[in-house]
Amino acid sequence: MIKHGMHVVHDGRREAPPLLLVHGSGASGDFWSPLVPALAEHHHVIRVDLPGCGQSPPVPSFRVPEQASRVATLLDDLGLRQVAVAGHSSGGYLATALAEQRPDLVGSIALISTGPSPDALLPQPLIIRVLLAPPLGPILWARRSDSLLRKGISATTARAVEITDELIAGIRPITYRTMRAVLRENTAYLAERSVPDRLAGLEVPVLVIFGDADPRWEPASAQQYALVPNTRIELLSGVGHVPMIEAPAETSRPLLDFAKRHKFAP
Template sequence: MNDDDIGRSHGMHVVHDGPRQAPALLLVHGSGMSSGFWNPVVPALAAGHHVIRVDLPGCGQSPPTGSYGVAVQAGRVAALLDGLGVRSVAAAGHSSGGYVATALAERRPGLVRSLALVSCGPRPDALLPQPLALRALTAPPFGRLLWAARSDAAIRRWIGAMCVRPAGLPDGALAELRGTTYRALRAVLRGNTEYITERSMPERLAALGVPGLVVFGAADPRWEPSSAHQYGAVPGTRVELLPGVGHVPMVEAPEETGDLLRRFAAVGAAEGGPS
């Protein structure tokens, strides 16, 4: 069975970059987004890593599924990695993708050797009043209608509302965003809230005991940027704030973000070995 067949068997579109014999690095996208949002940082990461990107169920090129809970999604990713023969991975997640990556480490502590969280809100009270473009697209009942009728311009406004630096959509991301279903988006948002309400991200990270990196835009319009410092109390976790950057650092500041992830992904790579 080839990689495409393995991905389909687990209900997820998978993208591979870099040498297969190199240490594995998993990249997980945020709510309603897709693997294509990592495109700007992949060249820097793939030079020394086997980069594995997934479209989570109901997003991008992956079909919808019955459940979008964080732990359920993490279980599907774990099964996919098993199917690919990956035994050790550095995991990085953007926004709610960080919750999935963390739940993966919780579920399979021997699989995840290090964890990087990009724009990943630590607890519900750190969420800021959301920009109008985001509220309009995600709030029922009108959100469903707006989502169904969304134009390319509306999608660009949605992404632009999360950014501070001028940033165009990565190649292919516009088409991938059209694959995300409204039902999946709403279910994912509910699941995210439940996950960090049950236990905060700093608490989860402290319990895992793996090396951690937290990257936040210092001008993030979704999460209170100062909340990133809550992670600073977690042993072995480093916090990096990027000045003048919003919620999507890999698109707004790809060189800085890619360099941080590249250097961090090397942590424990020798011990973890190749995929």
């Protein structure tokens, strides 16, 4: 189902407490699939493909506040309030922007592998840099094989993982132009103000989950979130940038416990 330019998938009972899952750059809602069975036992799970990703068409602007505004409109249409929102990587920026714009919609925020500030960014894996850097990047991107896509995902993990055809199908529609635009807008959002600084001014419970072997963001930077009131930080041992596919059980446990402690009615 496409609503407000986004492909939307629902799992679990509609009357259960709502949990919105927002993927990161170069991904799709399918990246949450390993967690969905456990989460849907207790929640009305809502997954979106952000514009230009998965089954969602691209849009003229990928600015983070505009993305958040689209999600807000979706939640309004669903009649939901005080939703638990989980964002992976740059999906955490959208979750934060949503809470900034519409605090009535967000009951709690879970940030998974969300870089807190520009200085926390590590030198990116070589294959990622090659795929994104002009002039070779656009050519390789247009010709990228499923094998190359799997290598790109694997470069961000610390554990050996199965990268399913479902995951590949969700990222194949992403164009080079969309990817570059999304990354540019994410960078602008983070450079304007760090995520911990943004969250410190919001009265919302926050869960931070970070892999202690994340190759994209300095794992120790998770402690930057300690300055945010009512924040819990969980470090996952031997896990990289994509805990949902590297360690689904280890990721879902703190997420479920956090959502239970901060449970809001729809």
